Amino acid sequence: MKHRLFLVALVSLVSLIVSPQLMASSEQTQSQIVETEQTDSPSALTYLNNMKQAYNNLNYTLLYLNTAQNQIQPKQLIHGVIDGKRITYFTYLNGAMRESLQFDGKISFYQQGSQPYSLLSHQDQSVFADITNFDFKSGNRNYEYIILGKDRIAGKKAIAIRMISKDNYRYSYIVWLDLDSYLPLRLDVIDKSNVILEQTMVVSMKISNTVSPWIKQLSIKATPDILNLSQNSAAEMADWNVDWLPTGFKVIKDDQHKLMMHDTDPVSYLMLNDGIVSVSVYISNKKALLADQKNIIQRGATLIYTKQINSVEVNIIGEIPLVTAEKIAASVKLVH
Amino acid sequence: MKEYSQDLSSLIDNEFDDQEIIDAVLEDVELQQQFSRYQLIGDVLREESDGLDLRVDVTDSVMAAIAGEMQDDNVVPLATPEKQDTNVVPFMKRFGQYAIAASVAGVVVVSSLIVNQDDATDASSTPVLNTVPFGGAAAPVSLQATPAQTENDIKERNERLEALMKDHQLQLQTKP
Numbered sequence: 224m225k226h227r228l229f230l231v232a233l234v235s236l237v238s239l240i241v242s243p244q245l246m247a248s249s250e251q252t253q254s255q256i257v258e259t260e261q262t263d264s265p266s267a268l269t270y271l272n273n274m275k276q277a278y279n280n281l282n283y284t285l286l287y288l289n290t291a292q293n294q295i296q297p298k299q300l301i302h303g304v305i306d307g308k309r310i311t312y313f314t315y316l317n318g319a320m321r322e323s324l325q326f327d328g329k330i331s332f333y334q335q336g337s338q339p340y341s342l343l344s345h346q347d348q349s350v351f352a353d354i355t356n357f358d359f360k361s362g363n364r365n366y367e368y369i370i371l372g373k374d375r376i377a378g379k380k381a382i383a384i385r386m387i388s389k390d391n392y393r394y395s396y397i398v399w400l401d402l403d404s405y406l407p408l409r410l411d412v413i414d415k416s417n418v419i420l421e422q423t424m425v426v427s428m429k430i431s432n433t434v435s436p437w438i439k440q441l442s443i444k445a446t447p448d449i450l451n452l453s454q455n456s457a458a459e460m461a462d463w464n465v466d467w468l469p470t471g472f473k474v475i476k477d478d479q480h481k482l483m484m485h486d487t488d489p490v491s492y493l494m495l496n497d498g499i500v501s502v503s504v505y506i507s508n509k510k511a512l513l514a515d516q517k518n519i520i521q522r523g524a525t526l527i528y529t530k531q532i533n534s535v536e537v538n539i540i541g542e543i544p545l546v547t548a549e550k551i552a553a554s555v556k557l558v559h
Numbered sequence: 560m561k562e563y564s565q566d567l568s569s570l571i572d573n574e575f576d577d578q579e580i581i582d583a584v585l586e587d588v589e590l591q592q593q594f595s596r597y598q599l600i601g602d603v604l605r606e607e608s609d610g611l612d613l614r615v616d617v618t619d620s621v622m623a624a625i626a627g628e629m630q631d632d633n634v635v636p637l638a639t640p641e642k643q644d645t646n647v648v649p650f651m652k653r654f655g656q657y658a659i660a661a662s663v664a665g666v667v668v669v670s671s672l673i674v675n676q677d678d679a680t681d682a683s684s685t686p687v688l689n690t691v692p693f694g695g696a697a698a699p700v701s702l703q704a705t706p707a708q709t710e711n712d713i714k715e716r717n718e719r720l721e722a723l724m725k726d727h728q729l730q731l732q733t734k735p
Contacts, residue, residue: 330732344732475735482722494730501734503727510719511712520720527720540727 267368267384270400271359277405278355279347280304282434285406286316286427287350291420291523300349303434305442311349312438324441325349331446339447350423351407354398357498365389365471365497374399376408377425391415392469392547393497394524404430412524414544421523421542460558461491463506467554469547471497495541495551502541502548506555509536519545528552 265273282303289296297316302309310326320335330344347356359368371383379401386396399409406428412421460477468474476494490507509531520527528539528548537555539548584590 342729342732346734348732476730480726482719482726492730494734496734501731503723503730505723505726511715527724538723540723 267370268359268363270370270382270384270405271368271398273405274398274400274407275355275357275359277400278302278351278407279309281404281406282431283404283406284427284429284431284435285350285425287423287425289350290422290424298350301435301438302349303438305434305439309347310434310438310442311347312441313349323348324438324446326442326446329446329449333447341446341449343449343451351410353499354396354410355407362471362498365393366395371397373402376401377428379403379408379428381408388415390469391544392550393471393500393543394420396499401428404428406430412542461493461506462558463491463493463555464558465493465495465504465551465554466556467550468495469497469550472502473497475501500542502539502543502551504551504555505538505540507536507538509534521545 283301285300285302287298287300289298299312299314299316301312304310305326308327310324312322312324314320314322320333322333324331324333325344325348328343328345329341330348331339331341333339346352366386366388369385369387371385374381374383376399380403381399382402383397383399386398388395395413395415397409397411397413398407400407406425408425408428410423411419413419459479461479464477465474472495474493475496476492478492479489480492481489488508490505492506493504495502495504512531518529524542526539526541526543526545526548528545530537530539530549530552532552532555535555537552539552541548584594
């Protein structure tokens, strides 16, 4: 087959020299060859894009474990598509009932003993969403994709793909996906020394042709009232900005708002995003002097970094290495 | 008034025909009502009340009571209290609710801080969550507090960190 197509290509190339009118048909033949080669051994990029399609379009139920620093949490995710609209139901399987439902631009939270509420939310908040919604094609500026090999996860044949950061300013990932359905089965967040910081592992996967009756029923139920966050924030821009960002990061939120807990002065807030991780930067007046000039808390891949500069305190929260947080904090500048 | 009660009784029993008392009764509304009630009681006792309207007429007293109320308060809210403007959700309620977003997202800082503090041998040390080494280093990133830091300082610091963490989770839920 391949030989024949090659011959065809050769022939058309020859004919191209002979007659320029045949140019169009020769291009067609050449593109056929490229396609044939791709189906023989899909690239890492093809697998990743297939994963994106599967995660957003299939009806499935996943039982998975979240592991960070020796703490394991079993959780459940049910996903379906109703009339072209995605619906995701999430719950903790252990401890107090904690559930959320995302459908039709809203996410609703339910917890035992608390009043439920909804937020306007347009981005998928489910477990693998940050990875699956990544624009892999343009993302190869910051990540390199390498197929590690085949493996077996949750009883399924899987393929492992490594997304290696091209710099030291972000973490790398290894994602395992089901070779039949292309759904993600496992995700490891690793630092540059290959230490696993956080792991999400599917232990049971069920795919169905129709939407689960349970979430179909949920989709027609009335959701709790929407709480509007913007009412709590002064719409102005932050008084501060950052001079330095790692490549690929953009400021996607810029405002001043009050923190929920204390009725304090509003803090300047920036949200940075590189397509996978979102980082919060808070700039406020210094309340109390820290024993050291900085304070570092790490939980799984999430870092909480505090730096006090003169009378100002900068807090950075997100799934980034310490070196990135340090550089961002050092570049904070007052907006004139 | 009391003195007439006896006379009324006699009048009802047709044992009394003092014109003076009858005139007094005719002029006194209260006595007329009492007379009416006595007659009714008599009828009931004699089981002659069939077909009689036994309902005591309370309309006047109710109307009077309502009139009194109206003077006290012109607006009588029968419906539920006015719907609260969404702008004025009580602060504590709001905080309590937002706490769910953080806990559903699975990051509750303070509880882990407490766990870590229990483990710490030195009570004055600041909480350190990290057990994952940075950059391949064997030692966890940690911070030893100076003795100057009181427990109250640590508590305030933890509260602030939790507020930041919760806000971060909330911002993630509503990111554009």
